[in-house]
Amino acid sequence: MLDILYEDNHLISINKSSSDIVQGDKTGDEPITEKVKQYIKKKYNKPGEVYLGLPHRLDRPTSGIVILAKTSKALSRLNQMFQDGEIKKIYWAAVDVKPSEDSAQLIHYLVRNEKQNKSFAYEKEVPNSKIAKLNYEVIAKSEHFYLLEIELLTGRHHQIRAQLAAIGCRIKGDLKYGFDRSNKNAGIHLHARKAEFLHPVSKEKITITAKPPNDNLWNYFVNAVEKK
Numbered sequence: 417m418l419d420i421l422y423e424d425n426h427l428i429s430i431n432k433s434s435s436d437i438v439q440g441d442k443t444g445d446e447p448i449t450e451k452v453k454q455y456i457k458k459k460y461n462k463p464g465e466v467y468l469g470l471p472h473r474l475d476r477p478t479s480g481i482v483i484l485a486k487t488s489k490a491l492s493r494l495n496q497m498f499q500d501g502e503i504k505k506i507y508w509a510a511v512d513v514k515p516s517e518d519s520a521q522l523i524h525y526l527v528r529n530e531k532q533n534k535s536f537a538y539e540k541e542v543p544n545s546k547i548a549k550l551n552y553e554v555i556a557k558s559e560h561f562y563l564l565e566i567e568l569l570t571g572r573h574h575q576i577r578a579q580l581a582a583i584g585c586r587i588k589g590d591l592k593y594g595f596d597r598s599n600k601n602a603g604i605h606l607h608a609r610k611a612e613f614l615h616p617v618s619k620e621k622i623t624i625t626a627k628p629p630n631d632n633l634w635n636y637f638v639n640a641v642e643k644k
Contacts, residue, residue, distance in 0.1 A: 418455055422624050426490035426617050427483060428452060431626040434479040434603025439470065452484055471495045475574065477589070480507070480608025480626045485616075493616035498571065504612040507566040507576055510605035510633055511585040512595065514562045519553040521569075524582055528573045534592060535574040537582035548572045548579060556640040561588060563637045565609070576606060588633065605633065 419431035432438065432448055440447045453466040469491030474482050483503075485491035497503050524537035525545035538545060549569035556563040564585070566576055574593075580586070581593040587606050589599035599605070607628045615622050628634035 418451055419626075420455075421481065421626055422622065424615075426485065426487050427494075427615070427622075428456070428486055429611070429624050430482045430484070432474055432479055432482045432608075434477050434599075434629060435601055437476050438474050438482055448482060449484070456486065469494075472498050472571070474608055475577075475606075477602060477604040478606045478608065479603060479629050481611050481624055482608075483611060483624075487617075490616045497613060497616060501569065502613060504610075505568040505571075505608065506610035506612075507568060508607045508609045508628060508637070509564045509566060509576060509580060510558075510561045510588045510637065511564060511580060512561060512588065513585050514554060514557070515552065515564070515583055515585055519551070521549065521551050522579045522583065524548050524579050526572045526575065526578055535572065535578040537578045546570075546572055548575045550576060550579060552580075555644075556637050558633065558636050558640075561605075561633060563640070577604075603629070607634070 421431050422429040430448060430452065437445055437447045439449055449468055449470060453468050456462060456466045469485035471483060471485060471491060471494035485494055524539065525541045526535045526537055526548045527542060527545045528535045551567040552564045554562050555565045577587060577590055577593045586593060586595040587604050589595055589604040591598050609626060611624045613622055628638060
């Protein structure tokens, strides 16, 4: 079942689970894009091929907001908006260590290793690196973890995972970036929580919020934030 957060004639937004893939890959698992096409075809009784554009990605182990375009006009404008940083993206991450500051901006230079499917963060510019920026704030804590709210300012490969690991804060379940054990569902505690932008066609302000997955830690943090 799809968890649909927003839909109109031009856009559809889904709350992705950490087990879903956005696009087809070598696993052969059915991607979100196919599931959404089938949903549109059935709901609107559309004959033939359904148009669906994907203006951004979300790593498989990450949960949360995925925005898709139902028209080519919306897709071309969304592509430009993502490129120009006109879509405000807020993430939540549960990490094992409290950062040295309660809130700060992180700036690193990331190098992507295609073979390892991993990005490495450096404090200074190195060959083939791309600048990566994010703002974070510690907004809750549990017995063993801290909840960071992150505003992503650039969109690099594995950016949040690599930058947090570089300051010694590992995301729960993220073996690839140094956490010591995986989560049972193979996901990680990184969630695309909120997106704010002007609608690419109507220009009205759109705010989309996605509830984190239903597990004890996420539920604890949701309650802690709501009590504030």
